[in-house]
Amino acid sequence: MTRQRRVAIAILFAALPLSVGAWIGGKASANGPVRIAIDAGADRHAISPLIYGSSFASPEAARDLKLALDRSGGNSASLYDWRTEARGAGRDWFFESLPIAADDAAQYGARFVVEAKAGGAEPIVTVPMTGWAATLAADGGKRAAFSVARYGPQAAVDRAGLPDAGNGVRPDGRPITGNDPHDAAHPVPITDTRAWIRGLVARFGPAAQGGIRYYAMDNETTRWHDIHRDVLPVGLHAREQLQRTIAYARMVKSVDPTARIMAPEAWGWGEYRYSGFDQQWGDAKGYDALPDRTSQTGGMDLLPWLLTGWRAAGFPVDVVSVHFYPQGGEFRGDGHDDVSSAMQALRNRSTRLLWDRSYRDTNWIADTVALIPRLRDWVSTYYRAGTPVAITEYDWGAAQHMNGATAQADVLGIFGREGLAMAARWMTPPTGSPAYLAMKLFRNADGRGAGFGETSVATRAPDPDTVAAFGALRASDGALTVVAINKTMADAKAVSLTLARFAAHGRVTGMRVIDGRLVPLPPSRFAGGTLDVQLPAQSITLFEMHPDDR
Structure with a gap:
């Protein structure tokens, strides 16, 4: 048939x-x-329209899906250089510093804002807090943080793009340490980032007058020591994360008091609980006696502790934002998501992680997540009741399969039912794919705005x-x-x-x-x-x- x-x-x-x-x-x-x-x-x-969001959406896709939110984020945002339009790919791509062409899908500055607004979506601009930015070659081209010429043979190199760029791992599997962070990056003081924000506000106006409304405080900060170990090889301490967030949030609001600050943009369960330093320590030595949890957070999970610190600092964060991916292999991110019968069944039920207080994760988390009510409880207990909560990265995988589409539809329905304030899927599904159509069904099913x-x-x-x-x-x-x-x-x-x-x-x-x-x-x-x-x-x-x- x-x-x-x-x-x-x-x-x-x-x-x-x-x-x-x-x-x-x-x-x-x-x-x-x-x-x-x-x-x-x-x-x-009311269902917040801002739950219908994505990342790096083209204007055409944003209009077709009637996206209300478009986020510029991801690992490369942490080393974005606004003066040269460069990004630091980190471990995702051989620790290379790369120029951002005008037609690249992933944009981070003014061009991103223009594209988001052209699609009718509110932009979320990610503000780097690493203190480093990507440095391009003298001719404006790519630059390697772990040069084969300088650091010797490595387990993998970028043969198709920049053969001198290695993956920072020796052929025997040992990571290269002691590299010079200035090889492909340069220090950036907060005053330089303030100049960037001032330029954006001068061009687009303040948030209250139709400018950029949302600024996210970097991206997955507790993974810097992994993703960007070429410049930040030591995991971020809890106090450092708290202090940086407060400083950069205040800086943005000093330029535009009507802007809204989003943080901590945590990568997932590990960052909800542990600082970057403790994650690095725990991965190497075990999680039984973590230094920051003992000496800095007083035994508290990291996110509630940050909320307590932000409250004491006068509520600098306006939206509590996290990322979440199911941890059973539902999403792989390599274009080859598992659609076996067993995985489809897991994908069907693991959306319960977003809401069900009785559903226990069957993978390494091994706990009841109930993410949206958990975040709301944390905000009410440790910060300020009613503060919006957001999931600014998520993906249940299998975008090209109907199983991925049913999961995507389920997630959007859950967001609306549970009263989530904002959400952005990690990257827009391929146009016309089942997951894309699942999103379209909610906002523009008939192509005339009905949904x-x-x-x-x-x-x-x-x-x-x-x-x-x-x-x-x-x-x-x-x-x-x-x-x-x-x-x-x-x-x-x-x-x-x-x-x-x-x-x-x-x-x-x-x-x-x-x-x-x-x-x-x-x-x-x-x-x-x-x-x-x-x-x-x-x-x-x-x-x-x-x-x-x-």
């Missing part, structure tokens, strides 16, 4: 009453329909590992919108949506992502406060329910 015919049949089944679809679907209704309860009058709260609503309402699904659902009211037309996600790999699911405190009768329209395509649903109706449908395997459906009296 062709893919087009499978899609057409799936769309037809979605409009059939359950009594008809059940005998055709076979396995879908063997145990009865999945009953999803929606109460349009309960748990109402998921702006006011979250109570929506209960019995087993979100197989069928997840999210409901929201849409202000523009009064529709109740429901995103229903069938995560299962092979089985269609008979679903019964019951609607409380909403109209009893009306028409149904919508869109569906299935088999890597975004397709419209044929018009149908709901009656008696119920909508009975079938969800094809590995599909994401946006139902738009319009009352008859509107």
Whole structure:
């Protein structure tokens, strides 16, 4: 059967009453329909549009996805040089300092702001705090931090780009130490960074007048000793991180008091708990007796301790921002994400890490993460209740597979339901990929701006590992919108949506992502406060329910 015919049949089944679809679907209704309860009058709260964000989005993708947020970040941001438009790739690419061409996807300064605004998104500009910036060669070209000519043979070199650039590791596996950090970088005082911020504000205006609203305080600072060990070989102490964040946050606000500061941009669970110095120590000697945890944070996890220090400093941080990637191999970042049956099942359930206080991570974290409520609890206890929390890097992988698409849709639904303030996926999925279409379904499903609503309402699904659902009211037309996600790999699911405190009768329209395509649903109706449908395997459906009296 062709893919087009499978899609057409799936769309037809979605409009059939359950009594008809059940005998055709076979396995879908063997145990009865999945009953999803929606109460349009309960748990109402606004969904922040800023959860629909990405990193380094092209203007075209930002407009198509209606992205509200675009972040310039990543490891190269830590050694960005605004005067020469250079970046330090660090361990990600042979510790090279590289020129940033005008047409490079990853931009960090004024060109990034221009592109983000051209796409209609609020830019997040990352402010380097390392005290170092990339130095280019005399001709403006690449420069090596671990030159083979200077430091000898290395385990790997950049044969296709700069053969003299090594990976900083000797052929026998020992890291090269004692290198000169000035080989491919130069010191940068905070006054120089202030000049950069002043230039940005002079060009774009202050935040209160449409300029740059968000500034992130560097990127994953507790990994500098790993990613940028050519200039910072010793892990950052907890007190150093606290003091740098306060100093740079105050510097930005001295230039633009209306700007909003985001920190700590922590890489994940390890940085939530331990300083860079302690991570370096723990990796080498074990985590039983960590120096900073003993002598600096008083036994506290790093992030709550930082919040306490920022509170004492007068609340210099406006948005508490972290990064999070599931740690079971769901995301690999090399273009070859695992889509085995076992990994698909893990990807289906590991989105619980974002919200479920009873779900224990099955990998090295080995704890209950419940990230969004955990962050909110930390902020309320150690900082200031109501401070926005953000996840400014995340990815569940498999962007080119429907399993990655269902995970992406689930994540966006969770962000809205749980009241997250801001989010940015790490890089925009390839245009037209299943994960890209999953994002589009929420914001611009029909290509004319219609999508998921702006006011979250109570929506209960019995087993979100197989069928997840999210409901929201849409202000523009009064529709109740429901995103229903069938995560299962092979089985269609008979679903019964019951609607409380909403109209009893009306028409149904919508869109569906299935088999890597975004397709419209044929018009149908709901009656008696119920909508009975079938969800094809590995599909994401946006139902738009319009009352008859509107």
